[in-house]
Amino acid sequence: MTRQEIRQAIIDILADIAPDEDTANLKDDVSLRDQLGLDSMDFLDIVMELRKRYNVEVPSSDYPQLATMTSCLDYLSPKMA
């Protein structure tokens, strides 16, 4: 997947998890937690949706890599290439 495709995949997951938040206008370098009001249960869901949809494993020690859209893309691009 291209970086742009991965970005859309993440946005689709976020829109399913937090449908009442504005996922269309995310700022790539602001924390997702703050922008979307995500908590630890939501981050668990991001990880599990990545596994379910794309067979990508994110060990819990790597959760901090999912802090912003940019860090997500940097971390996931090699795994989802």
Place this chain on the structure above:
Amino acid sequence: MPVHYDVLIIGAGMSGLGAGIRLAHYGRKVCILDRHYLWGGLNSFYRLKGYRFDVGLHAMTNFVPRGTRNAPLTKLLRQLRIDYDELDLRPQQMSATWFPGKRLRFTNDFAFFESEVAEQFPAQADAFRRLVKHVMEYDALNLATPEFSAREVVSGFLSDPLLIEMLFCPLFFYGSAVENDMDFGQFVIMFKSIYCEGLARPTEGVRRVLRVLMEKYKGLGGELRMKSGVRRLEVAGSKVTEVVLDSGERLTADTVFSSAGYPETLGLLSDYVPGSEGPTQGQLSFMESIDVLTKEPRELGYEFTIQFFSTTEKFHYQKPEELVDVRSGVICCPNNFCYDRPLDDNLMRVTSLANHGRWAALPPEEYHESKVRWHGLVLDEVVKIVPDFRPFVKFTDIFTPKTVRKFTGHVNGAVYGSPVKFKTGRTRLDNLFLCGTDQGMLGIVGALLSGISMANMHVLQQA
């Protein structure tokens, strides 16, 4: 070979459905077992003489507007992928706590409640604000915090015993398994859920909530087997190896969740030693009446949604000596929420503390007569607080602790289960976990979050 599941869940109540939806969403082969023919557990529904009644649910607590961040309702909708509008939640009009000479009103606007406290108890206004600040800053979701007395904490802030009793009264009635006190963490959760957030009800009542959950669960491929009571859990070593149904059928599962309650679940274990459950048998049960009226309550001048009351200044939240304690109770008017259209029926529900042992010991020929007599005695007190609706009653149904025992399976008909809770859900067996009432999260929102968090912690995060 017995049929094998990833997870078997005992009980199709809110927590079992919450856990089931999470597990099915993430591809687990899951089956919910329930002894009865209707799902919902503590929060169920029935039809009688053409009327549709709810049991359990007076109102859903934790009501917040769509999209409110960090609120339990938002968390559970996100976790279950349910849209806010699907539950059709209609906010309350106004509720109150009534004690001799005082009525403390509350709405879904916390600022209103704060001003009400300041007006009714001016000398306590500053202390109350400090208590609220403490409640807001307290981390009640930390499962590792030991339990301690909410009364002691609250008494450290407030000095007026009447205000203390009045603050506790709704919280006790809506979720304390402990007599006359509760864990402070539980106090914080319930204070926020009732006073800071608020009350709401779907127009169709609990049926709506259960239908949304059931459609979700089945749409994800979750299995449900009603009329399938669990007779025994076979234990070998540190695991449950087989689940034996009342029919004799045997099922196996990697993991078993039980919402049956702690002492009730231990009692199912094949190596159960009587007494090993310790002091976990709850004592608090209720009698509840539903009166159908020929007039809308608001035509009688009644606008309150729910009133919690005690006719004595000291509130006695404990098992009564007699069949029923008429000195206190909860009066719920399902008509008095903000609906788009009026409900089909005009209803007044009253809940009173009751003694399971006394009800269970009644000879069958006295049971019905006792229900009618005690209902009359309860209403004699209730009409001191609400307009006298007795001339307009066209039908009454009453249930007692015996009914609660029958439909929930809880020892002593204890609505809120064991006075000791098991927040991590763990048992002495490696693959058996509690969810629901005795895991410790109460109310509809709490029970759903209980199932969700146990599924996350013990299955999904382990993968």
